[in-house]
Amino acid sequence: MQLPAEAVATAVFLEVVRISGLPTERDAPYPGRVGARWIGSEAVGVLALIESLPGSEQHRCGFSPGWSVRAYADTLGLALFEAAFCFGCHEVRMQGTAVPPALATQFFDVNAPQAKALLALFREAAP
Template sequence: MHLPAEAVSAAVLLEVVRISGLPDRRGAPYPGRVGAHWAGNEAAGALALIESLPGGERHRCGFSPGWSVRAYADALDTALFEAAFCFSCHEVRMQGTAVPPALDTQFFDADAPQAHALLALFRTAAP
């Protein structure tokens, strides 16, 4: 999977969100409860794991994401990007100031070991 390289380099904090619905408008954050904050090596490891997700094919489910990560720079004001993961349709939707249009929708292999590891990390962060 491809993440915006400059945003990954600038990210100092990841916020893990258990999504409870879809945003009410395009570009709004996905609603839900924050379950964890990852910084330092933990954030870097999670970003590396996300980047290691192998590509996959679209599956039809209507996009019902369960988890998202929001990446923040030092200022911690506005998210550099948010990536919402749907493990049913194998789709990731990204949004934010650092996300070029070519990266906003991607597909991953949800059966890959990396996807299982990522889902396990998300579950340990559940609020």
């Protein structure tokens, strides 16, 4: 999976969110509770894991994401990007000022070891 390179290079802080619904406005954050905050090498490791996700074809489920990751620079202002993961349709939707349109929708192999490891991290972080 491809993340916005410049945002990854400047991200120092990640939040994992257990999504409770879809945004009500375009480009609004996904609603939900923050379950964990990852900084430093832990954040770098999670971003590397996400980038290692192998691609997949689209599956139909209606896009019902369960988890998102928000990446922040050291200023802790608006998120550089947010990636919402749907393990049903194998889809990731990214939004944020650092996300070019070509990266906004991607598909990943939910059966790959990397996806299973990411889902395990999300579940550990559940609020």
